[in-house]
Amino acid sequence: MIRKWQSNDRSPLLKLWLESTIYAHPFIDEGYWHESEALVRDVYFPSAHTWVWEEESEVKGFISVMDQRFIGALFVAPQSIGHGIGRALLTFICDRYPDLSLEVYQKNSRAVNFYHAQGFRIEDSAWQDDTQQPTWLMRWQADRML
Numbered sequence: 393m394i395r396k397w398q399s400n401d402r403s404p405l406l407k408l409w410l411e412s413t414i415y416a417h418p419f420i421d422e423g424y425w426h427e428s429e430a431l432v433r434d435v436y437f438p439s440a441h442t443w444v445w446e447e448e449s450e451v452k453g454f455i456s457v458m459d460q461r462f463i464g465a466l467f468v469a470p471q472s473i474g475h476g477i478g479r480a481l482l483t484f485i486c487d488r489y490p491d492l493s494l495e496v497y498q499k500n501s502r503a504v505n506f507y508h509a510q511g512f513r514i515e516d517s518a519w520q521d522d523t524q525q526p527t528w529l530m531r532w533q534a535d536r537m538l
Contacts (some may be wrong), residue, residue, distance in 0.1 A: 394484050395491035397454065404451045405444065406433050412467040419499045420523050440464050443484060445477045455481040463494040482510055491535035498526045507532075 397405065409432060435517050440456035447466075453468035463485065468477045477530050486492065495518065508514075512530040519526055 393446055394443050395446060397444055406452055408451055408469055412470055412521060415470040416500055417497060424523060425491045436464060443525060445481055453477040453481055453487060455485055457485060457489060459519055460489060461491055462494060463492055488534060495527045495529055501527055
């Protein structure tokens with residue numbers, strides 16, 4: 393079930409974010425993510441509109457949109473990958489926002505392929521100084537079919 397994020401979700405959301413981001417980015421030192429935890433908790437979560445996928449009172453995934461157009465996060469618990477949660481969350485957001493963009497690490501081929509299959513297209517590339525990794529900037533528009 394998808395529902396709007398509640399402030400009491402902060403701890404489980406942060407735990408899920410850390411677990412799934414480490415899992416999805418083995419090419420980035422795990423310490424970087426631990427150092428980023430406070431920024432995610434104190435800056436990104438409060439400034440984003442977030443929806444969670446919950447099953448039996450457990451958060452299995454979430455998606456966050458910033459500035460009405462930027463997907464700042466889409467994470468699914470590693471043990472729940474492949475069960476349609478990411479696709480359901482993304483479809484839910486695409487039904488509400490007509491023009492979306494995101495940034496994804498180029499080495500995260502599973503995510504790049506997933507977003508491409510959902511209608512997102514690469515528009516540019518960028519370099520992340522903090523991680524020393526290249527990213528793709530991808531965009532989806534409602535006039536393109538999901």
